Amino acid sequence: MVKKLWQSAFFIIIIFVIVVLSIDIFVSDSAKGRIYTSLDKVPKRGVALVLGTAKYVRRGKINYFYKYRIDAAAKLYKAGKVRAILVSGDNSSKYYNEPARMMRDLIKRGIPKSKIYLDFAGFRTLDSILRAKEIFGLKKYIIVSQKFHLQRALFIAQKSGVDAIGFVAKDIPRTAAAFRMRMREYAARVKAFLDIYILHTTPKFFGKFEKIEIKENIE
Numbered sequence: 001m002v003k004k005l006w007q008s009a010f011f012i013i014i015i016f017v018i019v020v021l022s023i024d025i026f027v028s029d030s031a032k033g034r035i036y037t038s039l040d041k042v043p044k045r046g047v048a049l050v051l052g053t054a055k056y057v058r059r060g061k062i063n064y065f066y067k068y069r070i071d072a073a074a075k076l077y078k079a080g081k082v083r084a085i086l087v088s089g090d091n092s093s094k095y096y097n098e099p100a101r102m103m104r105d106l107i108k109r110g111i112p113k114s115k116i117y118l119d120f121a122g123f124r125t126l127d128s129i130l131r132a133k134e135i136f137g138l139k140k141y142i143i144v145s146q147k148f149h150l151q152r153a154l155f156i157a158q159k160s161g162v163d164a165i166g167f168v169a170k171d172i173p174r175t176a177a178a179f180r181m182r183m184r185e186y187a188a189r190v191k192a193f194l195d196i197y198i199l200h201t202t203p204k205f206f207g208k209f210e211k212i213e214i215k216e217n218i219e
Contacts, residue, residue, distance in 0.1 A: 020186055027189045028037040035147060035166040039079050042167050046214045047141045048073050048082040049132050049164075049165070051153060052089020052098035055105075057177070064172045065146060070102060072169035073144045074109040081167075084115045084214050086136060088122030098122075117212055124148070125188075126195055127203040129156045129164075134203075137211035139163060146171045148185050152192050159196045167178055 036042035050073045056067045076082045085106060089098025099118040106116055117136065122128035132138045140163040143153050150166035157164035172178050195201035 020190055023190050023193045024186055025085070027155045027192065028151050031151040031166065034154055035150055035168060036165070037168045039167075042076070042081055042142065043141045043165065043184065044081050045140060046082065047084045047086055047117075047136075047138055047212055048076050048167070049128065049138070049143050050085060050087045050102060050144045051128055051149060052087065054098070055101055056096055059148060060159050065169075065177075068146070068170035068172075069144055070105045070109065072110055072167055074106060076142060076144070076167060077111050077115070082142060084117060084212055085111060086117045086119060086138070086141075086212065088119035088128035088132065091120035091121050092123065104148070117210070120204065121205040121207065123204050125153050126192065126201060127158050127205075129153060129162065129169060130160060130203050133160065133162050133208070136205060136211055137209070142167050143147055145169055146181075148182060152185070152189055155189075156192055156196065216218060 031190050043138055050069055053066050053069070054063050057063045073085050073087075077085060087099045088101040089102060090100060091097045097120070099120050099122070103113070103116045103118060103162060103189070107113055119128065119131055119136065123130060129143075132141065139161075143150060143164050143166045145166070145168075147166075148171075150168060153167065155164050
């Protein structure tokens with residue numbers, strides 16, 4: 001009896017692993033041909049959507065995922081690839097405001113404040129993508145994040161009727177932080193798959209329409 005239970009548990013684990021890896025591959029494949037690493041080769045779009053994350057990690061150390069996303073967004077703007085930047089992140093309390101912090105750091109890098117728009121309800125990647133379309137009126141734009149994150153964001157965008165491409169922010173490979181993020185990404189991709197195909201999840205908040213008045217199709 002115990003042996004059969006162990007065999008059943010092992011079989012379930014194997015099936016689970018296969019499902020997780022299959023979804024991971026499916027999400028990665030959905031982004032093929034839409035991710036750019038070269039600033040010269042990335043097509044021009046009206047707006048860049050920068051996906052938020054915490055600026056600092058434990059003990060006040062800089063989160064390089066954050067820093068490199070800000071750097072990448074600034075490069076896009078200064079190279080004339082976009083004419084506005086939408087920063088989307090968590091603002092769950094008055095003590096934690098990702099979009100405002102991202103705006104301040106973009107301004108420090110020379111981006112005009114008038115060209116930065118803030119989405120305060122980007123609690124999840126899905127929220128950021130769907131709100132960019134429904135709240136800010138964007139249907140064609142560049143998403144900025146690390147490659148592993150871009151693949152999931154582009155999967156969500158594609159399945160939501162958005163013509164998005166991705167510009168890769170620098171990663172921090174072969175580090176403990178990168179390993180932890182990649183492990184979390186497996187679960188995040190399964191959740192995204194369920195959100196799109198089964199749960200039909202909507203953003204936590206929608207709110208008032210705030211269209212970004214800029215020509216998006218400038219390729």
